[in-house]
Structures are given as structure tokens and as C-alpha cells.
Amino acid sequence: MSLACHAHGRRGDFRFDIGFESPSQAVAVVGPSGCGKTTFLHGLAGLLAESTARIRIDDALVLDDGMKRTPVHRRAVGYVFQDIRLFPHMTVEQNIAFSRPYGGDEMTVAQALDLMDLRGYERRRPAGLSGGEARRVALARALAARPRLLLLDEPFTGLDVKRRERLAPYLLRLRDEVRLPMILVSHDPRDLDLIAEDVVRVAGGVVDANA
Numbered sequence: 001m002s003l004a005c006h007a008h009g010r011r012g013d014f015r016f017d018i019g020f021e022s023p024s025q026a027v028a029v030v031g032p033s034g035c036g037k038t039t040f041l042h043g044l045a046g047l048l049a050e051s052t053a054r055i056r057i058d059d060a061l062v063l064d065d066g067m068k069r070t071p072v073h074r075r076a077v078g079y080v081f082q083d084i085r086l087f088p089h090m091t092v093e094q095n096i097a098f099s100r101p102y103g104g105d106e107m108t109v110a111q112a113l114d115l116m117d118l119r120g121y122e123r124r125r126p127a128g129l130s131g132g133e134a135r136r137v138a139l140a141r142a143l144a145a146r147p148r149l150l151l152l153d154e155p156f157t158g159l160d161v162k163r164r165e166r167l168a169p170y171l172l173r174l175r176d177e178v179r180l181p182m183i184l185v186s187h188d189p190r191d192l193d194l195i196a197e198d199v200v201r202v203a204g205g206v207v208d209a210n211a
């Protein structure tokens with residue numbers, strides 16, 4: 001599988017122009033705090049007013065803002081926020097079903113629940129979940145929209161070593177069984193060992209050519 005992504009634009013005074021081509025399916029974008037990792041993901045997801053993006057997976061142009069900007073809900077891009085952002089007033093199942101209308105019809109809420117081993121959690125609310133469980137719900141919510149690319153912002157943040165080891169197989173399941181292309185952003189080298197197949201280094205809003 002090959003993955004080519006590019007996003008450029010600005011967030012306030014910060015300008016960025018970040019892109020890569022990779023023969024891998026799981027690419028990590030790494031770099032120091034403030035270098036633009038999250039901004040890059042936001043650009044790809046359409047969450048910035050002043051940015052454009054382009055995504056190619058194998059021979060398919062999945063997204064191209066060149067002529068006309070694609071709205072967030074038509075981007076076929078799943079996003080798991082660093083701080084998870086589940087809807088607190090909804091149950092686990094309602095959280096997952098929320099993104100369902102924006103995707104295709106193959107991946108159902110039930111399949112997302114199965115994939116993330118969330119059977120039995122359907123009626124629970126986010127406040128009653130552990131950090132790792134909440135991350136699995138956030139992954140299931142992203143999956144239920146049937147994305148063609150998954151964006152993960154610091155997927156293990158806030159989890160200790162034991163909990164990281166418990167969450168990792170779920171991400172590997174998406175990578176190796178579902179074959180879902182993913183870009184993860186991280187400042188922690190351990191994340192790269194766990195799931196990344198390729199690494200892109202970023203500094204000051206651009207890819208670091210010397211890395």
C-alpha cells in the first residue's frame with residue numbers, strides 16, 4: 001500500500017506545508033512540541049479554515065481540495081483526538097452511532113463494537129470508562145463512519161505502560177486485519193515501535209529534510 005498526503009495553510013500566525021509519500025500503511029509524524037503535528041492532522045481532516053489538503057492511497061485520489069474544498073463530513077477521514085472528546089451525555093453506542101450517517105453502509109455500529117471488543121459496554125456512559133476503554137470507543141466512533149484513512153493524535157497519551165500494551169493490539173487489528181491506512185502523530189518513540197511502519201520528521205511546520 002502507498003500513502004501520499006499533503007496539507008498546507010495556516011493556523012493563526014503559524015504557517016505549515018507538510019507532505020510525504022510512503023510505501024507504508026501506518027506512518028508516524030514526529031517532531032518537537034509546536035512543530036505542527038496536530039495542525040497537519042487538522043488540515044487533512046478539514047478542521048482548519050485556511051488550509052488545503054490532498055490524500056492519495058495507492059492509485060486512488062481520496063481527497064483533493066485543489067479546485068474545491070471538501071467539507072469535513074465528506075472527507076472519508078477518521079479522526080481520533082488526543083483528548084478523545086466523547087459526547088458525555090450519550091451512551092457508548094450512541095457515541096459510536098453518531099458518525100454512522102457520514103460513512104458508507106458496510107461498517108455498521110455493531111461491527112465497530114465487535115472490532116473494539118465493546119460488547120457489554122453499549123449502554124455505559126463515558127464517565128464510567130477507563131482511559132483505554134474510552135480510546136477504544138473513540139476508535140469505534142471513527143470506524144463507524146467507514147473512513148479510508150484514520151488520523152490518530154497521540155493515541156497512547158495518558159496511558160501507563162500496562163494500559164498502552166492493552167490498547168496496542170486494537171490499533172494493530174486496524175492496521176493488519178482491517179488494513180486501514182493510518183497516520184499517527186506522536187512525540188513518544190515507543191509509539192513508533194508499537195504501530196508505525198514509517199516515520200516522517202517535522203520541524204517548524206515543514207518536513208525536516210535533514211532527519
Ligand SMILES: Nc1ncnc2c1ncn2[C@@H]1O[C@H](COP(=O)(O)OP(=O)(O)OP(=O)(O)O)[C@@H](O)[C@H]1O
Nearest residue numbers: 011012013014032033034035036037038039040187
Ligand atoms: N488555535 C490556535 N491559534 C493559533 N495558533 C495556534 C493554535 N493552535 C496551535 N497554534 C500554533 O500552531 C503551531 C503548531 O501547533 P501544533 O499543536 O500543531 O503542534 P504540535 O507539533 O502538535 O505540538 P504538541 O506536540 O505540543 O501538541 C504552534 O506554534 C502553536 O502555537
